[in-house]
Amino acid sequence: MTHRMTAAVLAAIGLFVSLYLWLWKIGVLGVLACGEGGCETVQLSAYAVILGVPVAFIGVVGYAAMLAVCLFGLHGAAAERPGATHILLVLSGVGVAFAGYLTYLEAAVIHAWCRWCIASAVIVTAVFATALVGWRTLASSPSPRTSP
Amino acid sequence: MAGPKQLKIFYVALSAVVVIGAGALLVARGRSGTQAAVVAPAPVDTESFPGHVLGSDSAPVTIIEYADFECPACGQYAVLTEPDVRKRLVDSGRVRVIFHDFPLNIHRNTMAAHLAAQCAGDQGKFWQMHDQLYFNQSRWAYERRPAGTIRGLAAGIGLDLGQYDACVNSGKYLARLDQMRDESAARGVNETPTFDINGKRVSGHIPSFDEMRKLVDQAAAAARK
Numbered sequence: 222m223t224h225r226m227t228a229a230v231l232a233a234i235g236l237f238v239s240l241y242l243w244l245w246k247i248g249v250l251g252v253l254a255c256g257e258g259g260c261e262t263v264q265l266s267a268y269a270v271i272l273g274v275p276v277a278f279i280g281v282v283g284y285a286a287m288l289a290v291c292l293f294g295l296h297g298a299a300a301e302r303p304g305a306t307h308i309l310l311v312l313s314g315v316g317v318a319f320a321g322y323l324t325y326l327e328a329a330v331i332h333a334w335c336r337w338c339i340a341s342a343v344i345v346t347a348v349f350a351t352a353l354v355g356w357r358t359l360a361s362s363p364s365p366r367t368s369p
Numbered sequence: 370m371a372g373p374k375q376l377k378i379f380y381v382a383l384s385a386v387v388v389i390g391a392g393a394l395l396v397a398r399g400r401s402g403t404q405a406a407v408v409a410p411a412p413v414d415t416e417s418f419p420g421h422v423l424g425s426d427s428a429p430v431t432i433i434e435y436a437d438f439e440c441p442a443c444g445q446y447a448v449l450t451e452p453d454v455r456k457r458l459v460d461s462g463r464v465r466v467i468f469h470d471f472p473l474n475i476h477r478n479t480m481a482a483h484l485a486a487q488c489a490g491d492q493g494k495f496w497q498m499h500d501q502l503y504f505n506q507s508r509w510a511y512e513r514r515p516a517g518t519i520r521g522l523a524a525g526i527g528l529d530l531g532q533y534d535a536c537v538n539s540g541k542y543l544a545r546l547d548q549m550r551d552e553s554a555a556r557g558v559n560e561t562p563t564f565d566i567n568g569k570r571v572s573g574h575i576p577s578f579d580e581m582r583k584l585v586d587q588a589a590a591a592a593r594k
Contacts, residue, residue, distance in 0.1 A: 226379040233383055237390030241397065245475065250397050262441045267560065267573030295376065331574070333441075 222300055224355030228309055228348045229291035232284045235344040239280030242337055246275045255336055262333035268326050276323065280341055287312050287348060303359045310356050313349035320345050418545055421495045423455070424465030430588045432464055432581075433565040435471040435553045438482035438502045439510045440561045446575050447503035453578040464585055468499065470546055471553040471561055478515040483546050485519045488536035489528055497526040567592060
């Protein structure tokens, strides 16, 4: 279950990165620490909101879900089953695709780079990689229920 | 299943992330509270101020720009696109530009910059100050106390600093700026820069000169009909 612990720590870091961007977006934080200011260009662009929901908030929800799944999968009967890893794989896979789309927008449409967004993209990719390793490990080891 | 020792190490690591993350957010929140010094708004007639105007009143196309002096995208527009717009479209009498102040609450130093530009306007140098603020945005936008740097820009364009100081310190135009921000929002502007070109709205990106010229040509053609 090491992969779930690793993914949980990564998801917690991602959660704080998203939380930081979301709190700035809704005006709770007045200044975004971002060097030359590319973060603001990205965060104030039309692409920072999807159907009225700030993209950063989608990140908060996504990371919170990944963290919850990891924690759930560490205890009790869930720790013995592969379900949590499968859900984590799907959630982080969607996250990687979404982060890829956002990174494309930064590079090709907005022409500005938000370091925090890139950090988030790296984190969600690491969660996905961790989940992938965990899934392969689980797939190659015999199930405890079928063991003699 | 993970052993108790492994779980213990995990929860220590997770707790460290939570403590560091929460602490960083609190520090960031504390920094946000260090706003640039602004005095209380003084009463001013705000009834009919449309924004500062550049260009001929008889120009067939009017561009209203809703912008924030601390907004990086506005700065990019001012540096990369606007010089060509002025030279080729405004100076030729085809366009007049109205700068509508939209100081965003999320920016710490922007009100000080907008106030400085309004005070420069008192001395007939709004546009010179506008340019100085944008071209030197990185110098003042991230300062804890930007007033000195902005005052230096005011000195650089030859403002009477006694008059400038009196205007800034009185907060003479803060009420006007608050009203212009509210007006911008009431007109449905939700990002900067936003442009209304004879009523057609352009936002969500930084327009190039070619795009602006095309939009102006279309607006001028529509105005002729």
